[in-house]
Amino acid sequence: MPEQYPEEEQIFELLQSLSKAISPKFERLVNISPTRLRLLHELYDGDEISQSFLQKEVDIDGAAVTRHLKGLEECGMITRRNNPEDNRVTLVSLTEAGRGRIASLCEEKKNFISNLFSSITPEERTALIDMLTRMQQNIKQL
Amino acid sequence: MPEQYPEEEQIFELLQSLSKAISPKFERLVNISPTRLRLLHELYDGDEISQSFLQKEVDIDGAAVTRHLKGLEECGMITRRNNPEDNRVTLVSLTEAGRGRIASLCEEKKNFISNLFSSITPEERTALIDMLTRMQQNIKQL
DNA sequence: CATAATTCATTGACCTGTCAACCAATAAGG
DNA sequence: CCTTATTGGTTGACAGGTCAATGAATTATG
Numbered sequence A, B: 001m002p003e004q005y006p007e008e009e010q011i012f013e014l015l016q017s018l019s020k021a022i023s024p025k026f027e028r029l030v031n032i033s034p035t036r037l038r039l040l041h042e043l044y045d046g047d048e049i050s051q052s053f054l055q056k057e058v059d060i061d062g063a064a065v066t067r068h069l070k071g072l073e074e075c076g077m078i079t080r081r082n083n084p085e086d087n088r089v090t091l092v093s094l095t096e097a098g099r100g101r102i103a104s105l106c107e108e109k110k111n112f113i114s115n116l117f118s119s120i121t122p123e124e125r126t127a128l129i130d131m132l133t134r135m136q137q138n139i140k141q142l
Numbered sequence C: 001c002a003t004a005a006t007t008c009a010t011t012g013a014c015c016t017g018t019c020a021a022c023c024a025a026t027a028a029g030g
Numbered sequence D: 001c002c003t004t005a006t007t008g009g010t011t012g013a014c015a016g017g018t019c020a021a022t023g024a025a026t027t028a029t030g
Helices: A004-030 A034-045 A051-058 A062-074 A096-116 A122-141 B005-028 B032-046 B049-056 B062-074 B096-116 B122-142
Strands: A078-083 A086-094 B078-081 B086-094
Touching: A004 A034, A004 A096, A004 B005, A004 B096, A004 B122, A034 A051, A034 A062, A034 A086, A034 A096, A051 A062, A051 A086, A062 A078, A086 A096, A096 B005, A096 B122, A122 B005, A122 B096, A122 B122, B005 B032, B005 B096, B032 B049, B032 B062, B032 B086, B032 B096, B049 B062, B049 B086, B062 B078, B086 B096
Parallel strands: none
Antiparallel strands: A078 A086, B078 B086
């Protein structure tokens, strides 16, 4: 049985180093952190959204959401107000300025991702989605 | 032209959420953080190693290395001493206790990784390495 | 209806990474 | 030599995530 693990470990390392490399590049080229853009993107389609909904969508801790939104509010990208029908929830929405900026940010993101996958063929992409999904399930079961 | 980006974006999201999911599971099951185990693993084969070498191998910031090693020292896993031939460098090595614990940690890691890739066939693994490597190159060129 | 349980958001403490500034020690060059 | 890089390590400040505790508002229940 010729060396079974090294290949696995190699993928493991690759995965880690790849995703470590992605964030800073993304932030430098798109001019916003991936997480913040995801938050904004959620706001883009819909109208007002509650923080708890945002949190579920973006899947980070509520504390992080609170802080990001505070920052985005200070930047004038979003506004927040209490839901009059339920004073626990705060509703978040894009400002006009925010809405204006998002289109170009998303464009940059598309370019970024295009470049990232530029050398991956369509068949490979399908296979990749498949594998990553299976790995995600494997992880979940641990 | 039917929707070119969604698939790319899906992979992008998958990658992020997968690697986000991996670390905490790893830490819970292997009982040490991936980074720390990588540091210890470097120490395992060789004898004494300088921090700067460790840093290059593990590829994280020197400040993080300093703090991890401080922690590992307090745990009694490693010792550090100045290199008498060059007083700038500090040489790191495993303690006996540390060396004793590593074998089982590495075993846990192997198990963890095995499970992670359990549903990925050998051919797929090869293809995956290939794709991830290309993506890494793409990133580098941005 | 009054009390108990749940939900939402916030805060504080911690972890692990980044970068920038710094000090000490060594190496290189005039 | 003496001065000027350069290198190795530490520290402080920041970013962005975690968890745990808290307070306020709402919902469920005896």
